[in-house]
Amino acid sequence: MSTRYLLYTHTKANNFTSFIRNNIIYNVHNVPFTVYNRRFFSSIERKPLFDKILIANRGEIACRVMRTAKKLGVKTVAVYSEADRNALHVKMAYEAYLIGPAPSAESYLNINKIISAAKMSNSQAIHPGYGFLSENPNFAELLTKENITFIGPPASAIMSMGSKSESKDIMIAADVPVVPGYHGINQDPQFLKQKASEIGYPVLIKAIKGGGGKGMRIVNDPSEFDIQLESSKREAMKSFGDDQVLIEKYLLTPRHVEVQVFADMQGNVVHLFERDCSVQRRHQKILEEAPAPGLSDEIRMELGAKAVAAAKAVNYVGAGTVEFIMDNVDKKFYFMEMNTRLQVEHPVTEMVTSTDLVQWQLEVASGNPLPATQKDLRLEGHAFEARIYAENPANNFLPDTGPLLHLRTPSPSPNVRIETGFEQGDEINVHYDPMIAKLVVKGQNRTEALGILKRALNGYEVVGLNTNIEFLKSVVSHDAFIAGEVETGFIAKHNEELFRSKETPPHVIIQASLSLILSELQNITNENISPFDPFSPWTSLPFSRLNTNHVQTIRFYDDKEGDINVKMRFNNDNSFDITIVRGGLNPIVFKSVLGSWNEAEQQIIAEIENHRVKSHVILEKNSKVVIFDNVSKRVLKIPEPSYLQSKLADVAGSIKTPMPCKISQVFVKPGQIVEKGAPLVVLEAMKMEHLIKSPTTGKVEKIFYNVGDFVEENKNLVNIVVEN
Numbered sequence: 001m002s003t004r005y006l007l008y009t010h011t012k013a014n015n016f017t018s019f020i021r022n023n024i025i026y027n028v029h030n031v032p033f034t035v036y037n038r039r040f041f042s043s044i045e046r047k048p049l050f051d052k053i054l055i056a057n058r059g060e061i062a063c064r065v066m067r068t069a070k071k072l073g074v075k076t077v078a079v080y081s082e083a084d085r086n087a088l089h090v091k092m093a094y095e096a097y098l099i100g101p102a103p104s105a106e107s108y109l110n111i112n113k114i115i116s117a118a119k120m121s122n123s124q125a126i127h128p129g130y131g132f133l134s135e136n137p138n139f140a141e142l143l144t145k146e147n148i149t150f151i152g153p154p155a156s157a158i159m160s161m162g163s164k165s166e167s168k169d170i171m172i173a174a175d176v177p178v179v180p181g182y183h184g185i186n187q188d189p190q191f192l193k194q195k196a197s198e199i200g201y202p203v204l205i206k207a208i209k210g211g212g213g214k215g216m217r218i219v220n221d222p223s224e225f226d227i228q229l230e231s232s233k234r235e236a237m238k239s240f241g242d243d244q245v246l247i248e249k250y251l252l253t254p255r256h257v258e259v260q261v262f263a264d265m266q267g268n269v270v271h272l273f274e275r276d277c278s279v280q281r282r283h284q285k286i287l288e289e290a291p292a293p294g295l296s297d298e299i300r301m302e303l304g305a306k307a308v309a310a311a312k313a314v315n316y317v318g319a320g321t322v323e324f325i326m327d328n329v330d331k332k333f334y335f336m337e338m339n340t341r342l343q344v345e346h347p348v349t350e351m352v353t354s355t356d357l358v359q360w361q362l363e364v365a366s367g368n369p370l371p372a373t374q375k376d377l378r379l380e381g382h383a384f385e386a387r388i389y390a391e392n393p394a395n396n397f398l399p400d401t402g403p404l405l406h407l408r409t410p411s412p413s414p415n416v417r418i419e420t421g422f423e424q425g426d427e428i429n430v431h432y433d434p435m436i437a438k439l440v441v442k443g444q445n446r447t448e449a450l451g452i453l454k455r456a457l458n459g460y461e462v463v464g465l466n467t468n469i470e471f472l473k474s475v476v477s478h479d480a481f482i483a484g485e486v487e488t489g490f491i492a493k494h495n496e497e498l499f500r501s502k503e504t505p506p507h508v509i510i511q512a513s514l515s516l517i518l519s520e521l522q523n524i525t526n527e528n529i530s531p532f533d534p535f536s537p538w539t540s541l542p543f544s545r546l547n548t549n550h551v552q553t554i555r556f557y558d559d560k561e562g563d564i565n566v567k568m569r570f571n572n573d574n575s576f577d578i579t580i581v582r583g584g585l586n587p588i589v590f591k592s593v594l595g596s597w598n599e600a601e602q603q604i605i606a607e608i609e610n611h612r613v614k615s616h617v618i619l620e621k622n623s624k625v626v627i628f629d630n631v632s633k634r635v636l637k638i639p640e641p642s643y644l645q646s647k648l649a650d651v652a653g654s655i656k657t658p659m660p661c662k663i664s665q666v667f668v669k670p671g672q673i674v675e676k677g678a679p680l681v682v683l684e685a686m687k688m689e690h691l692i693k694s695p696t697t698g699k700v701e702k703i704f705y706n707v708g709d710f711v712e713e714n715k716n717l718v719n720i721v722v723e724n
């Protein structure tokens, strides 16, 4: 096939110059780009897109939709809860409406408020994103009545696919394979048990109205059946208000393989190939890729054809995903369910098909035909998505909340996409999904894409709450994952290797110690100190001026290892001799270590035994040092310095500074009577605050310094006289 190049200027959007090769338009930034066919260009009857749309969602998906809308010249309206006043999706929107308090039920699920925001803003259409109202047939129907376009499928398709049993019936009629099992209306326990035996154990009980893994029970043999059935029905009733169940064969080493489909109002349906989403925890996806590894082209085409048949069977319109479960051994696949919306993991498909699926949604919702035919669509390269969650993998992946105190992401490029709705300083709270971001990468093949993913994960830094980033790194470095041996039980199967922890390497401990000392010194002297800077030789260093002890001991606490003590001896040539002492091991000594701290970049550069290393270091006041060394995140806790207390105990009457420091607060005045333990002064040192308490009951006689003063070690701070 010959390659055609032609120059083209996109007029409706922002006049960017693009070129076309093999029917694909590339814009100057390369992403997102769109497949176009000749029909798309030649059709003079193509309707214009909307002037303005409302996005009934938050977080990354709201931002994602707005980006495409902006590109196409469509104005965007955001809705937000009280908790989201400063959220990125609100800042990005052309216009925004407050719709209620933080809980979703009172805001993002509040249909009336959302519709009135759409009317007030004259929005012609609503994009529901995923979650929230995206698969609510009543919402879709109500919008139609209000003459607002729902950017999604017809309510009837959402309804048919919302029931796991009805959808199975539709699929069987359309000749799409379903998991062997029983999904009829007879709910008699004895009858269901009989069916289970016919299907053959193990079986899976599922709530027909189920979702999110709720109501699912594995039954290994007949003796467990009754009890599991009861428990499934109980959970189903509680979660979905309907306790009907179906029974199906439980596949032992299955993969989750799903197909992206798209349909327009003219009756055209295409598939955009498959995604593998097998790596899951708690039946929820964390790593997705396209194409699925190890599939033959024959099976790929079969999957696509069955997915298209499934969409046609429900007169589908818009973006949808047909989920299949695939037996890893015989590669037989079975329909599981259809998700009638844009999926979280849609970007991996965009990366390998060079499409912008949100643009496709807008085209279809405007009444235009699909931008491409099946023939135009090609699979190129390999893409991964890693979902970055606020959660604690070590504690059963339970969600975590907290502020994003420090956030640094890898640089975006045509091969690295970061989809997020958060910025540094934002908070992940209990009201919404704990997903912080999606990291999406592309390579020419799986190996290259995996390399890019690893590197990007290494450059993703989050401080302030627990994330799964370190866990994702161990998954993508695991031999089985590298070999493409994915299955839904991947995490359970490789649990031990995935959670194996390594002790903190000495170079990390050294970098943490140097960061503390050098940043502190810079704070006090306001001088940039670097042995690597020819104009700032360490000979001019203010150590001597400060009258510091030439040996300083730093204590860390590591959750796994316990206490780590670091003895830092400052040498005349501006280097340090550093001794690391930890739990039962022989001390390790590193001679003549050099260090340079860059406050603006929060970066330490060290030379340790002729090896130069550099890391980002985040010093969290009073509590910990976090180091990103380009491979992993390490946290070293700082225990409350006990020597501080013991020094104070010696000096009732005259309280001295335990270290070089800055006075940040003074609580008392001369003449004041204080109790033993009363707060006197807060000092700031080593990026930490230390509260100095009165060692005795008595009267404050004199305070030697004011707030803001820098004080050397062992100076009189406060005098207290004991009165009889």
Ligand code: ADP
Binding pocket: 179, 204, 210, 211, 212, 213, 214, 248, 249, 250, 251, 252, 254, 256, 280, 283, 323, 325, 336, 337, 488
């Ligand atoms: P939900 O509606 O809760 O998402 P699904 O039917 O999509 O429920 O199933 C969720 C997950 O459960 C799948 O991705 C797969 O990991 C597992 N699963 C579902 N059905 C089976 C089955 N028959 N055998 C083995 N695992 C299954």
Ligand code: ADP
Binding pocket: 612, 613, 614, 615, 628, 629, 630
């Ligand atoms: P680049 O992003 O261009 O690779 P970097 O500054 O990240 O540049 O790193 C340059 C080189 O130094 C890389 O080869 C990297 O592996 C190495 N490097 C970076 N940080 C450290 C560190 N903390 N310890 C050891 N080697 C490092």
Ligand code: MG
Binding pocket: 323, 337
């Ligand atoms: Mg599902």
